[in-house]
Amino acid sequence: MSGRIPYRTPAAITGDRSDLAGFPRLIGEFCEDMAARGYSERTVGNRRHMLSYLAAWLAERGITRPAEVTRPVLESYQRWLFHYRKSNGEPLSFRSQSQRLLAVRAFFKWAARQRHVLHNPASEIELPRAERRLPRPALTAAEAELVLTRPDLDSPAGVRDRAILEVLYSTGIRRAELASLAVTDIDHERQTLLVRQGKGRKDRMIPIGPRALAWVRRYLAEVRPRLVTQPDDGILFLSADGTGLALDALTRLASGYVKASGVPKAGACHLWRHTMATLMLEGGADIRYIQAMLGHAELSTTQIYAQVSVRALQAIHSATHPAAENIPRLQRDGHSDAGQRNDGERKAAVSELLAALEEEDQDENRSPADRRSW
Numbered sequence: 001m002s003g004r005i006p007y008r009t010p011a012a013i014t015g016d017r018s019d020l021a022g023f024p025r026l027i028g029e030f031c032e033d034m035a036a037r038g039y040s041e042r043t044v045g046n047r048r049h050m051l052s053y054l055a056a057w058l059a060e061r062g063i064t065r066p067a068e069v070t071r072p073v074l075e076s077y078q079r080w081l082f083h084y085r086k087s088n089g090e091p092l093s094f095r096s097q098s099q100r101l102l103a104v105r106a107f108f109k110w111a112a113r114q115r116h117v118l119h120n121p122a123s124e125i126e127l128p129r130a131e132r133r134l135p136r137p138a139l140t141a142a143e144a145e146l147v148l149t150r151p152d153l154d155s156p157a158g159v160r161d162r163a164i165l166e167v168l169y170s171t172g173i174r175r176a177e178l179a180s181l182a183v184t185d186i187d188h189e190r191q192t193l194l195v196r197q198g199k200g201r202k203d204r205m206i207p208i209g210p211r212a213l214a215w216v217r218r219y220l221a222e223v224r225p226r227l228v229t230q231p232d233d234g235i236l237f238l239s240a241d242g243t244g245l246a247l248d249a250l251t252r253l254a255s256g257y258v259k260a261s262g263v264p265k266a267g268a269c270h271l272w273r274h275t276m277a278t279l280m281l282e283g284g285a286d287i288r289y290i291q292a293m294l295g296h297a298e299l300s301t302t303q304i305y306a307q308v309s310v311r312a313l314q315a316i317h318s319a320t321h322p323a324a325e326n327i328p329r330l331q332r333d334g335h336s337d338a339g340q341r342n343d344g345e346r347k348a349a350v351s352e353l354l355a356a357l358e359e360e361d362q363d364e365n366r367s368p369a370d371r372r373s374w
Helices: 023-036 041-059 071-083 094-113 141-148 156-171 175-179 210-222 247-261 269-282 287-294 310-320 329-333 343-364 368-372
Strands: 192-198 202-207
Touching: 023 041, 023 094, 041 071, 041 094, 071 094, 141 156, 141 247, 141 269, 156 175, 156 210, 156 247, 156 269, 175 247, 175 269, 202 287, 202 310, 247 269, 269 287, 269 310
Parallel strands: none
Antiparallel strands: 192 202
């Protein structure tokens, strides 16, 4: 079994599938073209899902072909999204509205280029301005240690879960990146972790601390052999039935331990990502190094990862991560952000980094109602 976790089941597109110029056929071709151009399964599935909403809305109004769609029709759809209320009475967030409209713009741009429509009716759609929210509070170092004590180490599942939490805390990798980790992606001798085809289909090599590695070794020695089924596909963290952990299962696992700890903060896998970044910032790490750890591609100081070796990242990680060693080395090695930026520049960069983390959190943890219901 592959360890890759699909983002969602492909959405059914309303319409006549035998109509070569209808929405089901052309949305299918659009998604195939995206896949052929290297877009991830997650991105293709998300675009298809967003377009299924449009096709259903149009079908209710007697419009079944992209060629029948006009700019006023799409403006009406945009207004409808704004006024729509979910089953709990809440409106769609501006971010959710934007995601639906981004898919519409991309589809009609493709349809015009392929001559399926005479002109692009979505060319002048303006996306709503997304609200900027304050980042949720990260765990303190003491709170993180408290959460880490919650797994039952007398059970195989508890040892596995402790290893999972330690890896999330040490590396700050995304939930989907952790679910896809292979046993061979962790180099115990070099103390590095390889993220294969992370967000944006980019690989990155990042440091992992000695404590997290110790828990992974214990899991590999004591637990994984009990869980694995043959043929072994090499996925690192396994469920009780020997398959890779589903994303929702990872969320329940991580959030359950946060709640059990009594820490007055909410969150799951992404909370550890936010915590790693925040505590390293507080330890004095240069923001560029944290961006490299997180795999952020386009922030104001970016294109840094190509310039940062994994050895430099290891030095910063060891110097600034609370669960690592040798914290006093930071100032001696000259890797602190202090003195390299003025206070205003650093505050602006920190704000941008935390805003990007919050945006990731919103995208990853939208409620099922926000993702699926009308």
